[in-house]
Every structure is written in C-alpha cells, then in structure tokens.
Amino acid sequence: MWIAHANFAKGFRGGERQTQLLIEQLAQQGYKQKLLTRIDSELAQRCSHIKHLEIIPLKKPYIFHSSVVKGATLLHAHETKALQFAYFAHLLYNMPYIVTRRVDNPLKTNFLNKKMYAAAFKSVALSKAIENEVLRVSPEAKTAIIPSAFSDITVNEKVSAMIKERFKGKFLIGNVGALVDSHKGQSLLIEAAKGLEKNHPELHFILLGRGEDEEKFKEQAKGLKNITFEGFVDNVNDYISCFDLFLFPSRHEGLGSILLDVMQLNVPVIATDVGGIPDIIKSEYNGLLIPPASAEAIVNSIIDLYKHPEKRALLAAHAKETVKNYSPSAMAKRYIGLYGTVQKEA
Template sequence: MHICHVNLASGFAGGERQTVNLIRFLAESGVEQTLIAKPDNQMISELKELPVEIRSTSHFLREHGGGRWDLIHCHDGKAVYWGLIESLIRKTPYIVTRRVENPLKNKRVTRAAYGRALSVVCLSRAVSAAVKKLLPEARCPIIPSSYSGFDGDPVTVSEIRKRYAPKFIVGQVGSLFRIKGYHVTIEAARILGKSRSDIDFVFLGKGPELENLKVQAEGLPSVHFVGHQSDVGSWLEAMDLLAFPSLQEGLGSTVLEAMQHRTPVIGSNVGGIPDMIENGRNGLLVEPEDAEALAAAISKLLDDAPLRARLAEQALVDLERFSPEAVGNAYLDLYSQLV
C-alpha cells in the first residue's frame, strides 16, 4: 500500500505536526509513503531520516503525475484541490482530513472537491456537523488528533517554576488570534486580581493580536507574554493549570499535550473541546467569552489541590484514545478499507 500525503500549508502549525505524527507511525508500520509539501516547510526536515519520498510544490496546480499511489490523503484546505485534480487526471482516489469547524463554502469547486473524496475525516463531532451542513451524504468518520509527546526537561521545568514562584501558574498556549480567547483570559485575570495576588498568567505564542492584548493587559502585573517557546513540553509541565478558552476549535491538541503532562485544563464548551474534556471528570468546561465563569473555575482549582490531581489523573487515563498509535491505527484501518 502506497499513501501519498499532501499538505500545502505555508507554515508549520498543529495540522502539520499531526501530518508528521501520522507519517512517522505509518513508516514504523512499513507503509510506503510520499509527502507533497511546499518547499522548505518544516515537515520536510522533520521527516528527512525516514524512508519517505519527498516532492515539493508551491501550488496545488503543480507537481501532478509521475506517482503510483493507492490513495491520496489531503491534510489541509489547499491539498483538497490537489487531490481533486489528481483524481480527475489519474483516477487516484483520495480522502481529506478536515481539522476546523468552519462551514464549507457553498461553491461548486468546494462541493466537487469534498464531495468526490472517499471520506472526509473529521477531528470531532463539531467538525463533522459542519461538513454535513453542505454535504449531508458525505462519509465523515471521526478520527481525532493525537498528542505529540513533547517531553519536559526537569531542569527547564524547575527554572520556569522558580521564575514565577510562589505564584500559581495559569498558562495559555497557541497563536495570538482573537479566536483563541486570550482576551477572555486577560479579563479573568483582571477579575481575579481584585481579590487575590497569588496567580500569574503566562501566555506562550505569537500572532497578530499581540499588541492589542498587551494594551488590554496594561495595569495587570500578573500577566506575562513570553512569546513562542520551542520547549513547549517543559512549559506545560511547569504550569499548574492550562486555560483553553477558544471561541471556536476543531479539536485543540494543546489540551492533549497538557493532559499528558498531568496539567489540569479548563476549556470552553465549543467545537471539539467537549470531545476531549468531560466537565468535572477530566477537566472543567466554561461557556465561551464568559470571563466571570473562567475566573471562577480558575479560583476553584487553585483552592482545591485534590480536585486538580483527580482531574489530571483521569485525563491521563482518557488519553489512550488520542495516542499516536491509536490515531495511526484508525487511519491505517481506514486506508485498508478503502484500498
């Protein structure tokens, strides 16, 4: 079986990490693979030691033909159109992984590209529902993201904790877009700052909202912007709590990474987040854009160490279905059915 993976994203974010995770698992399982990606994308360097054929292209209209693949796996929005063209030219079947819960555009080419796919794999129930609004007959199996297994370095973890000691560290990780809800966490910090001084809010990431968020956080000494951090595993392990108040989210693999490090999570009750967090069992859920509820949930966990431990331990148990092996095997089963 030869699988051709196509990911034409310009940068390297969660979807590209998931593409790499899957290709690594399949390589260990003996599957023959090709990756088609943009030149110099980090995916190429991440996979250079594996027996994977690499082909690069800067546009979905290019680099067609010349491959003998059993199935094409399209991992991002632009890749879908590459798969459609290859299907029309060479009759090669393809599947799509849809990672976001944004509605599909009601355009002829979009309907054709997603409608012709053998399967539109969705990360969560919310993503599946969004796809079926436009294509009710689409086959939409749900296969979630996997955690990546970012290790924490004990020395670095200790240094981070000392930096903020003796404060309780509430962290948030991700690109600084409004949809990620950093403004909600800052408002929660403002609310909590009126009654307690034992919390520090640490934001990891970069993005277009940085300056707006800094303006919002003026006068709040508890809020810290530390930029992009490559050693994200150490930061997650050093945190006492991860806030994940997204306004919209296909799934949110950062939640899984935090759970792996036994860091309890408060997420918003939107998109695919409830597919990972069961309120009160392995984390807490609050309604989106509700800073008062987020502040109350943070205060509750800060004051209840046994609850934090219980949520974290249950989350670790629940992680089994999000492991790279579980997710990889789910895709391998799907490939086998279709091929």
C-alpha cells in the same frame, strides 16, 4: 502500499504537528510515503529525519504538479489547498484520496466544496462538530471521525526546573495557541487576569505563542504584573509540565489537540464548551467546561480549582486515563484501517 500526503500550510500549527505524528507512526510500520509541501515548509524540515519518506516541495499552482502522485496507493490531503490538489489528481488519474478536516470554521456552500468532499473515499473529521459541518455542505460525503493524538515530545527536566524557579511561589495558569482573539479568545484571559490581580497576586498567567493580535493583547495587559507573554518556544511541554492549571478560552475549536498534551502531563483543564472540545473534556470529570465569551466564568472556575487542590488532582487523574485513547499509535491504527479499506476497494 505507499501513501502520498499533501499539506501546503504556511506555518507549523496543530494540523501540521498531527500530520508529522501520523507520518512518523506509519514510517515505524514500514510504510513507503511521500510528503508534498510548499517551498520552504517548516513541516518538511521537521519531517526530514523520517525513514522511507520522500519530501517533494512544490511551486504554486500546486495542481499543475499533480503527476507526482501517480503510482501512489492513495493521496491523503491534510488541509484545504491539499484537498483541491487531491480532487484535481482524482479527476486526472482516478487517484483515490481521503481528506482530514481539522477545523470547524464554516465551509462555503459552493459547488467545488460539495464535489471535493463527496468525491473523497472518506472525509475524516476530528470531531462531531467538524463532521456536521462537512455534511452540511456535502451531504453525500462519506465521513469518519478520527481524533488527533497527543504528541510524544519529552520534557526537558532541567529546562522545566528553570521555569519553575523563575516563577517560584506562583500558581501558574497557562495558555498555548496562536494569539488570534477571534479564534483562541485570549482577550478573555487577560480580562480574567485583571479581575484576579488585586485579590490573588499569587496567580500568574503565561501565554505561549505568537499571532496577529500579539500587540493588541500586550496593550490590553499593560500594567498587569500577573501575566507573561512568552512568545514562541521550541518545546511547549517544558512549560506545560510547570503549569498548575491550563486555560483554553477558544471561541471556536475543531478539537483542540493541545488539550491532549496537557492532559497527558497531568495538568487540569478549564476550556470553553465549543466545537469539538466536549468530545474530549467531560465537565466535572476530566476538566471543566465553561460558556464561551465569559471572563466571569473564567475567573470563577480558576478560583474554584485554585481553592480545591483535591479537585484539581482528581480531574487530572481522570484526564490522564482518558488520554490513553488518543495516543499517536492509536490514531495511526485508525488511519491504517482506513487505508486498507481504500486498497481493497480501489
């Protein structure tokens, strides 16, 4: 068996990190793999060390190069452009393919989407919310739910110690994600910071990431001394390990795989009750769920956990136990089972 993966995403976000994690796990199992990417792909660069992996950069239009997957046991599409590529390869060469959909954004109800998901051997969703969206558009799709995995990135203790020293005496509330308010909702975090600065100056917010709303957010936070925009960092886990609390005010979310890294590092979570987040977070057990678009709910939840360290510790302990089910090896095992079914039925 050898597997061709396709991911033509521009940058390197959660979906690309999960693609890399899966490829690494499969390589450890001895699988022969190809990775099809766009030219100058960061995903390709990050996967260049993986054994038994051939990386093939393709020029647009990608579907003109579909012959590169001939001979593969199956094609695994990891995002929308890759799904279009896979569907075209299926029509030309009867290539079996699966697709992993990682976002819960509304799908367009059109003929192509209906056919692409229906023709897939399996349409994998990260959460029930995503599965429902696929079935809404393509009721004939054969679906399965395989959630994301936490990353195996280690913490650099020296860097972590430097971060803690830099913010000494502060209760750190972190957020990691693209600075895009329509998705990640950081404007609500900033409003919460405004409401807390006067009475709780010891609470300090750190935002990691870049995005289209970065300047707008900085303007919104102008004059605040309790918020730091750290930008893009190489190893977010160095920062996560320093957080006392993680805040995730997304307006919609397929799953929120960064939450798995946070839970793995024993940091309590406050997140919005949207999309696939409730698949991971059970409120008052391994985190707190709050209604979306409510800065007031954010403030109240922060104060609750800040004043009750024993509650924070209990939530973090339960989260650490929960996240055992979301290891990279567990995710890979689920996909290997799916691949084997394709091989038997092909």
